[in-house]
Amino acid sequence: MxxxxxxxxxxxxxxxxxxxHLLDWFVAPHRREDLxxxxxxxxxxxxxxxxxxxxxxxxxxxxxxxxxxFFYKRQPNEYPTxxxxxxxxxxxxxxxxxxTKNQVYSxxxxxxxxxxxxxxxxxxxxxxxxxxxxxxxxxxxxxxQVMQHATSNGKVESQVANPAxxxxxxxxxxxSNFKYVVQAxxxxxxxxxxxxxxxxxxxxxxxxxxxxxxGLRMRQGTYAGLKDxxxxxxxxxxxxxxxGDQNPMGKTLxxxxxxxxxxxxVYEDLPYNTSFRKVTVIMPWALWLIDNPWVKTMKKPWxxxxxxxxxxxxxxxxxxxxxxxxxxxxxxxxxxxEARYKWVAFxxxxxxxxxxxxxxxxxxxGGQIKYVWMFGIIGIFVLxxxxxxxxNLATARSEKRAKEVGIRKAIGSVRSQLVNQFFAxxxxxxxxxxxxxxxxxxxxxxxxxxxxxxxxxxxWTKPLFWFICLAFIGVTGLVAxxxxxxYLSSFQPLSVLxxxxxxxxxxxxxxxxxxxxxxxxxxxxxxxxxxxxxxxQHAKNRPIGYNRNGLVNLGVEKEIKDHFEAFRAExxxxxxxxxxxxxxxPLTGVWNTNGGFDWAGKDPDQAVDFPNSNVTxxxxxxxxxxxxxxRDFSREFAxxxxxxxxxxxxxxxxxxxxxxxxxxxxxxxxxxIIGVVSDIMAESPFYPVRPSLYHIDSDTPxxxxxxxxxxxxxxxxxxxxxxxxxxxxxxxxxxxxxVDQQYGSKxxxxxxxxxxxxxFAVLAIFISCxxxxxxxxxxxxxxxxxxxxxxxxxASVMNLxxxxxxxxxxxxxxxxxxxxxxxxxxxxxxxxxxxxxxxxSWWVFVIAAVGALGITLLTVSYQSxxxxxxxxxxxxxxx
Amino acid sequence: xKRTFLGxxxxxxLLVLAACGEEAxxxxxxxQLQQQTGRSITISAVHATLYRLEEKGYLSSQLGGATAExxxxxxxxxxxxxxxxxxxxxxxAMRQQLWQAIPDGxxxxxxx
Numbered sequence: 001m002x003x004x005x006x007x008x009x010x011x012x013x014x015x016x017x018x019x020x021h022l023l024d025w026f027v028a029p030h031r032r033e034d035l036x037x038x039x040x041x042x043x044x045x046x047x048x049x050x051x052x053x054x055x056x057x058x059x060x061x062x063x064x065x066x067x068x069x070f071f072y073k074r075q076p077n078e079y080p081t082x083x084x085x086x087x088x089x090x091x092x093x094x095x096x097x098x099x100t101k102n103q104v105y106s107x108x109x110x111x112x113x114x115x116x117x118x119x120x121x122x123x124x125x126x127x128x129x130x131x132x133x134x135x136x137x138x139x140x141x142x143x144x145q146v147m148q149h150a151t152s153n154g155k156v157e158s159q160v161a162n163p164a165x166x167x168x169x170x171x172x173x174x175x176s177n178f179k180y181v182v183q184a185x186x187x188x189x190x191x192x193x194x195x196x197x198x199x200x201x202x203x204x205x206x207x208x209x210x211x212x213x214x215g216l217r218m219r220q221g222t223y224a225g226l227k228d229x230x231x232x233x234x235x236x237x238x239x240x241x242x243x244g245d246q247n248p249m250g251k252t253l254x255x256x257x258x259x260x261x262x263x264x265x266v267y268e269d270l271p272y273n274t275s276f277r278k279v280t281v282i283m284p285w286a287l288w289l290i291d292n293p294w295v296k297t298m299k300k301p302w303x304x305x306x307x308x309x310x311x312x313x314x315x316x317x318x319x320x321x322x323x324x325x326x327x328x329x330x331x332x333x334x335x336x337x338e339a340r341y342k343w344v345a346f347x348x349x350x351x352x353x354x355x356x357x358x359x360x361x362x363x364x365x366g367g368q369i370k371y372v373w374m375f376g377i378i379g380i381f382v383l384x385x386x387x388x389x390x391x392n393l394a395t396a397r398s399e400k401r402a403k404e405v406g407i408r409k410a411i412g413s414v415r416s417q418l419v420n421q422f423f424a425x426x427x428x429x430x431x432x433x434x435x436x437x438x439x440x441x442x443x444x445x446x447x448x449x450x451x452x453x454x455x456x457x458x459x460w461t462k463p464l465f466w467f468i469c470l471a472f473i474g475v476t477g478l479v480a481x482x483x484x485x486x487y488l489s490s491f492q493p494l495s496v497l498x499x500x501x502x503x504x505x506x507x508x509x510x511x512x513x514x515x516x517x518x519x520x521x522x523x524x525x526x527x528x529x530x531x532x533x534x535x536x537q538h539a540k541n542r543p544i545g546y547n548r549n550g551l552v553n554l555g556v557e558k559e560i561k562d563h564f565e566a567f568r569a570e571x572x573x574x575x576x577x578x579x580x581x582x583x584x585x586p587l588t589g590v591w592n593t594n595g596g597f598d599w600a601g602k603d604p605d606q607a608v609d610f611p612n613s614n615v616t617x618x619x620x621x622x623x624x625x626x627x628x629x630x631r632d633f634s635r636e637f638a639x640x641x642x643x644x645x646x647x648x649x650x651x652x653x654x655x656x657x658x659x660x661x662x663x664x665x666x667x668x669x670x671x672x673i674i675g676v677v678s679d680i681m682a683e684s685p686f687y688p689v690r691p692s693l694y695h696i697d698s699d700t701p702x703x704x705x706x707x708x709x710x711x712x713x714x715x716x717x718x719x720x721x722x723x724x725x726x727x728x729x730x731x732x733x734x735x736x737x738x739v740d741q742q743y744g745s746k747x748x749x750x751x752x753x754x755x756x757x758x759x760f761a762v763l764a765i766f767i768s769c770x771x772x773x774x775x776x777x778x779x780x781x782x783x784x785x786x787x788x789x790x791x792x793x794x795a796s797v798m799n800l801x802x803x804x805x806x807x808x809x810x811x812x813x814x815x816x817x818x819x820x821x822x823x824x825x826x827x828x829x830x831x832x833x834x835x836x837x838x839x840x841s842w843w844v845f846v847i848a849a850v851g852a853l854g855i856t857l858l859t860v861s862y863q864s865x866x867x868x869x870x871x872x873x874x875x876x877x878x879x
Numbered sequence: 880x881k882r883t884f885l886g887x888x889x890x891x892x893l894l895v896l897a898a899c900g901e902e903a904x905x906x907x908x909x910x911q912l913q914q915q916t917g918r919s920i921t922i923s924a925v926h927a928t929l930y931r932l933e934e935k936g937y938l939s940s941q942l943g944g945a946t947a948e949x950x951x952x953x954x955x956x957x958x959x960x961x962x963x964x965x966x967x968x969x970x971x972a973m974r975q976q977l978w979q980a981i982p983d984g985x986x987x988x989x990x991x
Binding site: 031034036038041044062065070 | 909923927930955
């Protein structure tokens, strides 16, 4: 700032110094002079009008308004900038021409990106669905399940089962912490009847606050619908299926063919991504208590766990605080002897049910969340592979476009304009790819939902979704376009136009590095898929301890229970079945465990808890277990009513050398061990079988297992079975499940992971190969003359094929070397989650490497053989 | 060039400049603007608009005339270019057309 000191009298008023300095520093030099002059002039005028202080204040204020990018811009532009989007249109026009000029290249780019984006979008939708699990419930963040840790057999187990007194106790003693406490039954199938029409529906028994806690959206009736024990609330779909268009309110139904209940409410069906989605009818807990009178008369109401407890924390109470406050709710009610199990009650918040549902040794160890992370990362990687294709193909074509860049620069393009031009191209491709990807997602959602067991919908209506899509396009375009844009716009026009422009020796290195990255990811996915598949097979081939074929599990109805022996005799007489038995736990689950065991030499402080199944005499014969020592139950021995058969795991657990004939005390009654049988894998196929016992009890069979005659076709046998069943139980839906299907469902979670990762691996390979295909075609094109000369000098097709494919094969081999340790590390980590796991063998890596190499060679060979077969006369004539 | 579009404020600035005749520079235009429109406008808005219009080719400018009260700094005189005049005329023609399309008596004149 130059002030003409001699012209200005000292009495001259001065604007504030800081403001002038600010202007000097901020405003572009070519604007500074006239702008400050104007300000000064106004300032002097204002001094005479409003006085110095006010004028100075105004001056400062006015200066602040100049702090915008517009005034900061340094470059005076000699040319008028177009006042419309002319240039943008021009960029897009050129981009579009480039796109249509080279169709193979564009198809590869758009196709690859579309697949990558579709995968990323599908995974994004899936992750969103996982995270929004249970958010249908308004009080989602305040609801929890009351769970318990218990220490038995030296391990801390966490369970959801609670005594029926848990709810009332929480209300009585810890009421200030909770808004609602809801005791509930296990969800199960219940028979509803209108007259002689019986249907079976999935339902649950809730204490009256249940509907309010879940914030059900009532279509009819109110949250108070469970006050009367003889009432029922229906979901909309059930109401429709039962009553059609009639108004269901106040209508009478029969539940379990015993109790007449009135419909007191209809609620909107719960969406698929909620934990209670299967609950289609809700009945009062009071009715469950009426149906199970033994609960009221229990000697030790805290002694056994057979129901669930849910709670909603009061508004001003933190979930963690409530959780620590209630920890001794059960312990306070137990005798010293029962307290050995060290019961600790705690709250498991609804927000963690889906993603953090696993406990180990009393700690929450996550769960499904690891798959959310895994697939999220896979999604990002697959998208990245597609972006890498774009970059590689764009830079590989650089020699073609070098001339264009040179001429543009010579004519007077600024680098930023070229960058914009290339970005416009990448955004055009990304936008087109996005459109294709949306189509793909719409096509793939139904099968994807099938595999992932979801009901995900495309979120057309959510503005947030579209905003994310825009951001998604923006980021993808940026990632895919930035490298080519800056690389291509950096060419020196002089060397390009002189013809001295050569792509440097190192120009291909970043491309090669990116190809290595692509194949590394692909190979990791291949290895992962193989290992997951192996692990599933490994678990499937595990000995299960019984003969799975031809076993059927039947639901138990009262009539069958009451005439069990007659029913069994009739079935056998009709030749429908080989054998039949009842048990308290099915073959594919553990429904009850017991403590209270004692044996010679047991440490009195040791708390134990074993699966203990009540069975009928023919159980062993029916399931086909293998008796390893001693003998099976038999009706010949009256003493078998107080005998145990134990499994091999139990034999390991007990201190006796040969347990047969030894005495086990249970609830202070002596039982003789008469046999040891093979371990029956009833629970997870990935964990060891628990020490278990079996004893005879014909009064409480909750499950019926039937072995069909091997000689007859199952469908014939089942028809006969149903006929006889109908004689005993008319009008009730005949429900049965084959045991091998129940068994198969144990692998669902792992199989889902396996299937999904297989798909993603295939897609990753597909995208990578697309890229390689494009690259190979460019390289073949670039080296046309070289190939021609080599042919003339006598190179064979084989030599040329080697020449062109060698580089790619090398890259894939490098990728294998990088991928193997990474894959090994992560898979070892994943397998650690399973006690029963497969060993990772070296040949898996070899197979993955050979597979990747084979696919690569196939892809590249097409191009290289095509190039090698060209007639050299044609390629050399143009000089 | 395609049809150009002027913002409302840009248009007002151009019109005021056209009315100023010779020797129009920042301060003059700013004062005139406030008088004619009765709005209070910051000087920075006027500067930004003038420069922007110049970049778009509606105005041309020249430096000249340093005076003492400006601390010896020169003024920048703005003048309408042919493009600027054309843009104004186009807008006026369009407005005219729109006014004529309004039936008589549709707009009740309020005031005098």
